[in-house]
Amino acid sequence: MVTSTSRPRAAKASPRAASRPDRQQAILLAAEKLFSQHGYHGVTIRQIAEEAGVPLALVGYYYGPKHELFHAIFAHWNQTIEERLAALDAAAVDPQDPQTLTRIVEAFVKPVIRLRHSEEGAYYAQLVGRELAYGSAEADRVLREFFDPMAHRFIAAMHAALPHASLGDVAWGYQFALGALLHHLVDDRVTRLSQNQNRAGDPEASDRLVRFIVGGLRAALPAPAPTRKPAIPSRRRQA
Structure with a gap:
């Protein structure tokens, strides 16, 4: 779903473009795939057009220059952020409830892991993990x-x-916590590091990741120990 603020640049469609409404989506999916595999600077508009199976000029027609196409991908997937925030709103923040922090971290982690292992969102999740860690404009x-x-x-x-x-x-x-999540999205070495006992990006590892982050937060930010009042010595009876 694309919101009204996140739609690609609108323009009057030519008869040829209007006859293939799937081309606009094909361009976006091709850009997601190539950017996730090779990085923003490792991909050209021509490569995206070839991957999408469209004329080169049509990429610019729909999305403009490459940086606008890159931006359009994240605008298109903004609903994943909304899903995480909805899960956060559903987690009642009660400092006295020991499960509060776990629910917050689950809202932060689990929608992204589900997206990573969905057919439609795998490339986008990898793109988030790979590209947003770099300080490019x-x-x-x-x-x-x-x-x-x-x-x-x-x-x-x-x-x-x-x-x-x-x-x-x-x-x-x-x-x-963000570093742990992004690393889990893109690093496939766990299969060989575990001698084939683990599967890279295993969605069932999300519970472990949540526990790891929650445990790390509690260890790094421990609550102060309750102070004890000094014992008042009892007065001995005088004979």
Whole structure:
């Protein structure tokens, strides 16, 4: 689903383009695939057109220059961020409930893992894991527009669940959690590192990832031990 603010650049379609309404989506899917495999700077518009099976000029007709096509991919998939925020809203933030932090981390992790293992979202999830970790101008624009607002919401929820920690410390915790999630999305070495006992990107590993992040946050941001009042010595009776 594409919202009204996230639709690709509109233009009057030529009769030829209008006869193939699937071409616009084919271009977007081809760009997702190639960007996820080779990175933004490793892909040309010509390669995207060839992958999509469309004339080169049609890519620019629908999306403009390459950086606009890159942006359009994340606009198209913005509903995945909305899904994570909906799950966050459903997690009642009660600092006294020991499961609160787990529910917050599940909202952060599990929709992305499900997307990674869906037929329609696999390339996009890999693109997020691969490309947004680099400080390119294209990635920074996407991060600021789509991902930073979500990050602020999750950091605020984590801070409410860990009220003894400073906001700065919780922001570090969010960044470390994000690193673990992104690495899980793109690193396939676990199969050979585990001597074929594990499958790369196994969706069943999401529960382990949640426990790892929750345990790390609690270990890095422990609640202060309750202070004990000093014992008052009893007065001995005088004879």
